Amino acid sequence: MDHIPNEILSHILSYLLTDREKRRLRKDSICHVLPSEDTIEDDFASWHQLLETDSIRNAIRRVNIETAPWDSALEEGNAILFWPDSWLENGYWPEFASAIDRIRDMPNLNSITLRFSLFCLTAERDDTVFQEPKGTRERTLELISEVLRNRESRPGRSTVRELVLSNLEDTPLPTDLTHSLLRNIDQLHMRFVYEVEDRESNVFSKYLQKTLLPSVAERLVELTLAGWLWGAIPVEFNPKGLSFPRLKRLKLDNFMIIRQDQFDWVLEQRSLVDLQLYNTRIATHCVLLAVDQDDFEYWGVNLHGWKELANNHEVNGPPLGSILNTPHSGELRPGWYMSDLRWSNMFDRIQQHLPLLRNFTFEHSDFEDFLEHYPGSPEVYCMGERYWTYGEGGWSTMWYKPAREHEWEATPFLEDDMSGTPVGLYERTEAADRRALEKLMEVTRKRREGK
DSSP: OTTSOHHHHHHHHHHHHHHHHHHOOGGGSHHHHSOOSSOGGGTTHHHHHHTTSHHHHHHOOEEEEESSOSOTTOTTSOOOOOOOHHHHHHSOOHHHHHHHHGGGGOTTOOEEEEEOOSEEOOTTSOTTSOEEOHHHHHHHHHHHHHHHHHHHTSTTOOOOOEEEEEEEESSOOOHHHHHHHHTTOSEEEEEEEOSBTTBOOHHHHHHIIIIIHHHHTTTOSEEEEEEEEESSSSSOOOOTTOOOTTOOEEEEEEEEESSHHHHHHHHTOTTOSEEEEESOEEEEEEEEOGGGHHHHHHHTOOOTTOEEETTTTOTTSSOOOOEEEEEOOSSOOSEEEEOOOOHHHHHHHHHHHOTTOOEEEEEOOOTTTGGGTOOOOTTSOTTTTOEEEEETTEEESGGGSOGGGOOOTTOOOOSTTOTTOOTTHHHHHHHHHHHHHHHHHHHHHHHHTTO
């Protein structure tokens, strides 16, 4: 493709890019239409060559920048097999900086996607995965911020309003960088990865709730928040009282719900027209082992409203016979807890509290599809894995299986019909959950049709 004359290439791409804007298919993001991948070997020369053509520069609306492959084993990963030593040592990579700087020459650009490596640099991982250091991640954000400010000083340039930050490391960013990077952004989409594998950072969660999101809340019209089984344990995400007065579309992925009030911040956004919940689960059971008690106290796990199961303090004790009626509050003791929160209640509350909602999505989604505006997986059974349990330091669906299939010897649910058992909960709740979901979908459909 690099050898095709620019005049011919321009003619071809004018059709491709127009079609992309009309249909926004998965395979026609700019990195597939333009050969912006695999150009590191020639210092991004083919990228610069293409951008010498006016019609190509004028056609670009969205640009994707991948700083590293998603995974060295993935076919769709980039062909970046190395970084210059100077990039790792002091953030110096003039060829990369020059390639990013060409964003200033795209007069109609309105969206930037920045995809980092899935893996943060940590001694806990071996060198078989492509780890990206904190310093180079931050330097890349600085380069993006600088070119956005540069575009503002040039006449005839559109304002970039949408920013997608995929695999953003859970480390607070400098205040001046955050302000500069986000000051014109009203569509912000973020997927987080963790320095400690699959374990959220309490520091970053507080930064997100108290600093980053409040700084953009007044102007956001779209927001995406995604992580991995995040938002509940060990770190609770609950920006209660934070208002997004212009927010029209909210997407959550892999968000874990342990209490109704933890989700109320969503229901407080009365301006919402579109709410998309991907891979979102409600926790119904939790076991606290004695060895985990200090961790729960340090994390500040809040199980207010949950019920303690009888013989709660005896995790390996006699079979459970009853459920205490008093909702749990105060200090957590080792033992078993359960919550009555169900999706039927949640769907009803969404309908009641979001009067402008016209589109609702409750689906599974493949990796990052929702983040890139691709459709989810409506053909996949949406009621599967809608409830999860927490124990032994992680999330699981094992306890919903018949008791004989439980893999953990400490389980007290020796019979499938015991009081408080999670066994069969999917089946027991499906009818009510499905009715509430169908009712919500019908209400949003009528709103779309103006009925």
